[in-house]
Amino acid sequence: xxxxxxxxxxxxxxxxxxxxxxxxxxxxxxxxxxxxxxxxxxxxxxxxxxxxxxxxxxxxxxxxxxxxxxxxxxxxxxxxxxxxxxxxxxxxxxxxxxxxxxxxxxxxxxxxxxxxxxxxxxxxxxxxxxxxxxxxxxxxxxxxxxxxxxxxxxxxxxxxxxxxxxxxxxxxxxxxxxxxxxxxxxxxxxxxxxxxxxxxxxxxxxxxxxxxxxxxxxxxxxxxxxxxxxxxxxx
Amino acid sequence: xxxxxxxxxxxxxxxxxxxxxxxxxxxxxxxxxxxxxxxxxxxxxxxxxxxxxxxxxxxxxxxxxxxxxxxxxxxxxxxxxxxxxxxxxxxxxxxxxxxxxxxxxxxxxxxxxxxxxxxxxxxxxxxxxxxxxxxxxxxxxxxxxxxxxxxxxxxxxxxxxxxxxxxxxxxxxxxxxxxxxx
Numbered sequence: 380x381x382x383x384x385x386x387x388x389x390x391x392x393x394x395x396x397x398x399x400x401x402x403x404x405x406x407x408x409x410x411x412x413x414x415x416x417x418x419x420x421x422x423x424x425x426x427x428x429x430x431x432x433x434x435x436x437x438x439x440x441x442x443x444x445x446x447x448x449x450x451x452x453x454x455x456x457x458x459x460x461x462x463x464x465x466x467x468x469x470x471x472x473x474x475x476x477x478x479x480x481x482x483x484x485x486x487x488x489x490x491x492x493x494x495x496x497x498x499x500x501x502x503x504x505x506x507x508x509x510x511x512x513x514x515x516x517x518x519x520x521x522x523x524x525x526x527x528x529x530x531x532x533x534x535x536x537x538x539x540x541x542x543x544x545x546x547x548x549x550x551x552x553x554x555x556x557x558x559x560x561x562x563x564x565x566x567x568x569x570x571x572x573x574x575x576x577x578x579x580x581x582x583x584x585x586x587x588x589x590x591x592x593x594x595x596x597x598x599x600x601x602x603x604x605x606x607x608x609x610x611x612x613x614x
Numbered sequence: 615x616x617x618x619x620x621x622x623x624x625x626x627x628x629x630x631x632x633x634x635x636x637x638x639x640x641x642x643x644x645x646x647x648x649x650x651x652x653x654x655x656x657x658x659x660x661x662x663x664x665x666x667x668x669x670x671x672x673x674x675x676x677x678x679x680x681x682x683x684x685x686x687x688x689x690x691x692x693x694x695x696x697x698x699x700x701x702x703x704x705x706x707x708x709x710x711x712x713x714x715x716x717x718x719x720x721x722x723x724x725x726x727x728x729x730x731x732x733x734x735x736x737x738x739x740x741x742x743x744x745x746x747x748x749x750x751x752x753x754x755x756x757x758x759x760x761x762x763x764x765x766x767x768x769x770x771x772x773x774x775x776x777x778x779x780x781x782x783x784x785x786x787x788x789x790x791x792x793x794x795x796x
Contacts, residue, residue: 486698508688514703521706538720
């Protein structure tokens with residue numbers, strides 16, 4: 380491993396992690412993908428990685444953790460999270476890394492950074508500022524698709540979601556739409572930003588509700604009557 | 615608190631202290647707006663040697679200047695990425711379309727498989743219908759045949775002497791047959 384004075388430990392399984400690793404690789408930085416678990420503690424990394432970190436730290440390298448939590452005993456580590464509040468305002472992990480490496484973010488990374496900081500609004504606002512407001516939704520959709528793919532959601536699951544949405548049925552006098560998924564990847568529904576109040580039924584009796592809170596009590600009452608094992612989760 | 619014309623004047627004083635490069639990055643229409651709407655007030659002064667935080671700068675002036683900074687940053691951003699924007703949007707649209715096509719493809723394939731399964735049942739259904747039609751068409755022939763047989767039997771029975779016929783009529787089946795033909 381070439382000594383650049385920095386070692387980056389990356390954890391996570393989303394678009395942010397992928398783009399971070401890409402950026403670091405492009406700059407020939409020492410980067411280790413340590414775990415798919417977002418927010419993992421330094422202490423829970425594999426012993427071999429912990430030993431490597433300690434050794435590099437003793438050699439004088441700065442240790443940065445992306446998607447990490449806590450500290451590692453005896454090592455000065457710098458945790459970079461998805462969003463950080465600084466005196467210069469909110470910064471995403473991509474912003475911080477680009478400043479540390481003194482590299483300019485690409486246009487795509489700029490939009491991903493906005494998404495990390497402010498979600499859908501961040502992307503659309505940036506598109507407006509760049510005078511491409513008409514393309515805001517398309518860019519947002521693209522980022523969300525890639526994020527879901529990075530999280531391991533397959534194209535088959537995406538297709539099943541589309542089919543399930545087409546076959547949705549109504550309850551509570553048409554005020555709530557019921558969607559039955561054959562998987563539990565609720566992000567495939569959330570990202571589609573449907574207007575309805577949605578009751579999403581997943582395998583293993585996992586249930587989600589998206590929409591106006593006033594329908595939750597009515598639904599919970601209905602579930603209580605049907606099965607005690609069914610639990611309603613509001614997103 | 616300063617009035618609008620006053621804080622615009624104060625902003626103008628601050629802007630005039632900027633280095634040439636920074637001054638030139640301010641949109642011309644913003645400068646024109648300030649010129650047209652400000653009011654010179656000799657009581658308002660800005661010392662270019664001192665930091666703004668050490669001077670009496672109105673909060674509205676600061677807000678106005680902040681907006682200018684945001685505009686300048688956005689203009690710089692737009693210029694920085696001007697060349698990349700068109701290609702980026704094109705790539706995004708293309709990838710989104712590709713994704714939708716893949717999803718549609720999977721669902722279409724599923725529909726085709728379902729149709730194929732249903733189509734395989736059609737020959738069997740046809741066969742059953744044909745058999746049924748055969749039986750239905752033969753039904754009429756069978757009925758005529760049975761009627762003829764029945765009439766033959768009735769005429770044969772009528773030829774039998776009455777007292778012997780009465781013995782046979784004790785059998786219900788023969789009795790019914792006789793009633794129907796009557």
